[in-house]
Amino acid sequence: MPHPKKLPEFEVSITSSTRAVRDALKQVLIRLEPLVLDPEETSTVELILAEALNNIVEHAYPVADTSGPIYIRCDQKTDGLHFRIRDNGRAMPDGQVPVGRIQPCDLETSDLPEGGFGWFLIEDLAKDTRYSRNGQENQLDLRIAVAYGQTG
Amino acid sequence: MEILIKTEGDICIVTVQEARIDAAVALEFKEAVRQLTVDAPPDVVLDLTAVTFIDSSGLGAIVATMKHLAPDRRLILAGLTPPVDKVFRLTRMDSVFKMFMTLEDALSAELN
Numbered sequence: 129m130p131h132p133k134k135l136p137e138f139e140v141s142i143t144s145s146t147r148a149v150r151d152a153l154k155q156v157l158i159r160l161e162p163l164v165l166d167p168e169e170t171s172t173v174e175l176i177l178a179e180a181l182n183n184i185v186e187h188a189y190p191v192a193d194t195s196g197p198i199y200i201r202c203d204q205k206t207d208g209l210h211f212r213i214r215d216n217g218r219a220m221p222d223g224q225v226p227v228g229r230i231q232p233c234d235l236e237t238s239d240l241p242e243g244g245f246g247w248f249l250i251e252d253l254a255k256d257t258r259y260s261r262n263g264q265e266n267q268l269d270l271r272i273a274v275a276y277g278q279t280g
Numbered sequence: 281m282e283i284l285i286k287t288e289g290d291i292c293i294v295t296v297q298e299a300r301i302d303a304a305v306a307l308e309f310k311e312a313v314r315q316l317t318v319d320a321p322p323d324v325v326l327d328l329t330a331v332t333f334i335d336s337s338g339l340g341a342i343v344a345t346m347k348h349l350a351p352d353r354r355l356i357l358a359g360l361t362p363p364v365d366k367v368f369r370l371t372r373m374d375s376v377f378k379m380f381m382t383l384e385d386a387l388s389a390e391l392n
Contacts, residue, residue, distance in 0.1 A: 146304035171363035178335040182303040230372055237350045242343050245336035245371050
């Protein structure tokens, strides 16, 4: 099985909005094309990043006129793709990633949850998720266990 | 948001002609389906064959749609592509919906 060369580290940046998130995802997937991920891996990467980015749009820059930059850096290492997502918006409440809990599904229709799935998906699909705040900047680090790079 | 609606007897087929039901269009999707199904019969089949991506916002909008249609009408899902099916499975929401691989399967099940 041929090993693709190590992908050089790259960064994509957008100005926060749900439409811009679509652009960011497109750009990241284009940059990952040399890795030849299979469709399942590609959809995993896209979903994790969509949830992380939409969370920033909704909570870090909550009001339309407080939009700001979002930076997505990707570094391929031997244990997968390491993403670092930074923004200059509001801090995460409690200074940490929310606990992503799956709601029980034996609920009445009228009680079914319509939200709260986002963090669950991130925690379920990504590894080593870590939030930190440095000055006025939020930083979310996570690792996606695909495209293991060569050693050396 | 491109959504088509067709009623055949007791079944209404709502065909989503967008590739993505995500945060950018979730609200629009909810409102469009709500308006289109105002006079819908008891069975509403949401045809997702063209949809290749949903995120948690899209999932939430589909759940909200089901809740809105209940209790007089039920929402059935058809044509889930692998990425869409994955989101329902991971969140266990596949246990909450009746789902069919194809629109044809949904229609033949419901018509019998």
